[in-house]
Amino acid sequence: MSNLRLLSAKVVDIQCGERVTIIEPANVYGCKLDDDVFIGPFVEVQKNTRIGSRTKVQSHSFICEYVDIGTDCFIGHGVMFANDLFKSGTPDADSDSWQRITLGDKVTVGSNATVMASICSGAVIGAGSVVTKPILEKGIYAGNPARKLRSL
Secondary structure: OOOOOOOOOOEEOOEEOOOOEEOOOOEEEOOEEOOOOEEOOOOEEOOOOEEOOOOEEOOOOEEOOOEEEOOOOEEOOOOEEOOOOOOOOOOOOOHHHOOOEEEOOOOEEOOOOEEOOOEOOOOEEOOOOEEOOOEOOOEEEEOOOOEEEEEO
16 A cells, blocks of 8 residues: 555635535635535536636536636536647647637536537537537537537
């Protein structure tokens, strides 16, 4: 056991608004959580991220660095954000080259979706969808890659 390195999930170094709820275990660090944010169990929110007021992030979701989520959003169970696009074929250690992902206000992202690009306010992303390109018009999107099914 002398080779074992055990790290614990932590909530550390965050800016927190009023009435924020974080269900443990969670790994939330170096980010900003506005008023009335809810973070479910088994969620990781990395540094340089902001989550807007009244947004709910359900269990088993991963929000990587440089994600800005608006107000009144819903992030379903198991949603993954990814901003290192492996442009050279390997992980890129230079965070300056990572995507910056923004979600507008009142965005709903269904369970097990993957978000790799920005999404405008009012959009709905279906469960299991993969957002590979920016979504610029309010509507319902689904599939891999996510495509607009109809306007809202």
